[in-house]
Amino acid sequence: MANDLNVVALVGRLVREAEVKYSNSGSAMVRFSIAVNRSRKASDGSWTDEASYFDCLFAGKSAENVSQYLDRGRQVAIQGELRQNRWTDQEGQTRSRVEIFVTGLSLLGGANRDSSAPQISRPQQPSFNNQSYGSRNDERRSQPQMPLANGPEDFQDDDIPF
Secondary structure (H helix, E strand, O other): OOOOOOOEEEEEEEOOOOEEEEEOOOOEEEEEEEEEEEEEEOOOOOEEEEEEEEEEEEEOHHHHHHHHHOOOOOEEEEEEEEEEEEEEOOOOOEEEEEEEEEEEEEEEOOOOOOOOOOOOOOOOOOEEEOOOOOOOOHHHHOOOEEOOOOOHHHOOHHHOOO
């Protein structure tokens, strides 16, 4: 029997500011969406850009540390796996949603694509993965708590209050 494979690697730009929430155990959950552009040739021979949008979830200490850098327009490289959440809505319909559970994230480029806008130059862009880093920011500790039954890797979409 062959082993299954579930690996995603993307480079794109954040569509909006990242949302940070905390579980009852204090683990950070950062939800964001990225747009990944690709060029394709139209029937008239011209090239057009086409965007695909992906919802992402990054959990743990690394997510908390990187969240302050996840501004709209920021280019990021992510790696992770696809996860499908299933639930029943108020009308009794079965719903599902696929998102990327991020296991590694690297900050790339600036937050704005406009070349006339000032760019902040950093010697090295931080790279984050789901390992422990640094100490907790007390200001963020006061954020609303959300329940997780089996830890950050086994939660359902309806466990997250946003």
